[in-house]
Amino acid sequence: MGTPVRLQRYLAAAGVSARRKAEEMITAGRVTVNGKVTTVLGTKVDPDSDQVEVDGEAVVALDTFYVVFNKPKGCITAVTDDRGRPTVMDYLPNLPVPVKPVGRLDFYSEGVLLLTNDGELAARLLAPASHVPKTYHVKVHGQLSLDEVKLLRKGVQLDDGTITMPADVQVLPGESKHTWLAITLHEGKHRQIHRMLEALGYRVDKLQRVAFANLTFLDLRIGDARELDQHELNELRDMVGLDHSAVARGTWRSDREATDMPRRARAKARAEAEAERGPDDADLDMIADEDSPRDEVFDDAAPPDGDRDDDAPAARSSRAPVARGSS
Incomplete structure (x- = not known):
């Protein structure tokens, strides 16, 4: 006999969905345990002996993989x-x-x-x-002033009226006629980096995510x-x-x-x-x-405005974060 675990955690471990979505599946009557519909959150199952199904399909908790x-x-x-x-x-x-x-x-x-x-x-x-940090290297079309870089760090008003959270923004050294930035965000608004630069009158030429969390x-x-x-x-x-x-x-x-x-x-x-x-x-x-x-895709936690990272063309690189080039 295995160690009993909460049903919603079992479903999350099996990769069916995030835990919050698993709870919705349970309360909607889509989950059965040993052939019986279970709608009570907090129900515990034995991974070794209980048979769990979602919408009639068997669910088995696999080893986690990353x-x-x-x-x-x-x-x-x-x-x-x-x-x-x-x-x-x-x-x-x-x-x-x-x-x-x-x-x-x-x-x-x-x-x-x-x-x-x-x-x-x-x-x-x-x-x-969770405010998980995500870091990007960004080639901006044109040259940003130091005051504009400070605005990006402090927060800028986007086209929908929202103001971005403070961000870590550094100018990358190099010989390019265009500004290269390293930007670390702790939020994920839809096309956020593009919209931040557009709010200052610039466009993004290249963008690449160089770090996600650690x-x-x-x-x-x-x-x-x-x-x-x-x-x-x-x-x-x-x-x-x-x-x-x-x-x-x-x-x-x-x-x-x-x-x-x-x-x-x-x-x-x-x-x-x-x-x-x-x-x-x-x-x-x-x-x-x-x-x-x-x-x-795991994106159950995304708010309606799109808590995801879907910015445009990225800088071509195969190494860890580096200083900008001469383009």
Whole structure:
């Protein structure tokens, strides 16, 4: 006999959903335990002996698994796509358990992306109250003054009237005729960095997420991924008030070369399909990934205005944060 756990936690551990969404499933009568509908929150189940189903499908709590991925541009943040668009999973073969992205980076964005089947951790990381830091390198079209940089740090009024939280904003050294910034946010408003710069009369030329919480893409080229180690996971859980009961082995890794041939085959098949459909429809499919299935991504904690990271084209880099270049 195993240690009894609350049903909503069991569902979150199984990667069904974040705990809050699991509670909604339970109260809606969608969950059965040993063949009986259970609607009482706080019901405990034995992972070793009880049979749990959601909507008639068996649910088994798998070992938790945590992957950091250096996402390239040109793929959507989803597990699958009914339009045949490339997804981040095209770069992650032979995963021992199914995982989902935590939050989103849009089709043209690059950088650090966490994937896991730990619904509880994902929900905590995405909750606005957690204020998880996310750091970006940003190439601004033009030169910002020091006063404008101070405004970004203090908070600027966006086009919808909201004012951004204080941010850590540093000017990166270099010889470029355009300003390069390192911006760390503790919130995730829709296209926030673009809108912050637009509020000052500038546009973003390049953007790349270089850190999410304590995770960076150090030693990961664009398109490479690896499993977190125990120290990284413990730090991540500490940031959102979770214990150290989860395990990360740090042994799994995927290099982008391992997926080159299947990705090229899928790209060829898609190109042939697009040729039959016409370029306009294909372009719309590639740009619009906001409507990818919501159960493909952990984003249950996102507020209506979009607590996600879906900014535009990213600076090409495969190393940890570096000083800006000369472009």
